[in-house]
Amino acid sequence: MKEIAEETKREDTEESVEGIEEQAEELIKLDAAMKKEEKKAGGKSALVRLYGKQRYKMTAPFKWEDTTYDELEFDFLGLTGADMEAIDDELMMMRVNVPVPSQSRKYQKMLAARAAHIPSDVIEHMPLADYNAITGMARNFLFITG
DSSP states (O other), X not given: XXXXXXXXXXXXXXXXXXXXXXXXXXXXXXXXXXXXXXXXXXSHHHHHHHHHEEEXXXXXXXXXXXXXXXXXXXXXXXXXXXXXXXXXXXXXXXTOOOSOGGGOHHHHHHHHHHHHTSOHXXXXXXXXXXXXXXXXXXXXXXXXXX
16 A cells, blocks of 8 residues: 555656646747747847737627627736736735746736736636637736746
8 A cells, every 4th residue: 555655656746747847848948939039029128019018809709797808908018016016915815826927827817907907807707718818918928028
């Protein structure tokens, strides 16, 4: 029985390490892609402007509570350090630890909601394709400005 427990623990550790290695590979690929895009855009400030204000057209109209969303505008450049700290505080109150904001879907969702001036619940309840695209926009902005 002890051998089975040890084997299971070893397998779990190996899976965890593999997951971390996959995340590291993804970050390396994203970094390389961003550097290529930065060069193409004319430097980091041009890239920040490119990702700083974006418009997103929903895959289909999405209704949440009494509002239908067809398209959203995100102004990440209009956010401040106070916005990031408020998100940090809110996540701490929820007892959610986020060591790397650019890798946390919750953080990305909350940042995107602030950039679009909508409640984060709206993004959370969107169809997955829209949710992924929008949180990806926030992740990319955090990545290029971090």
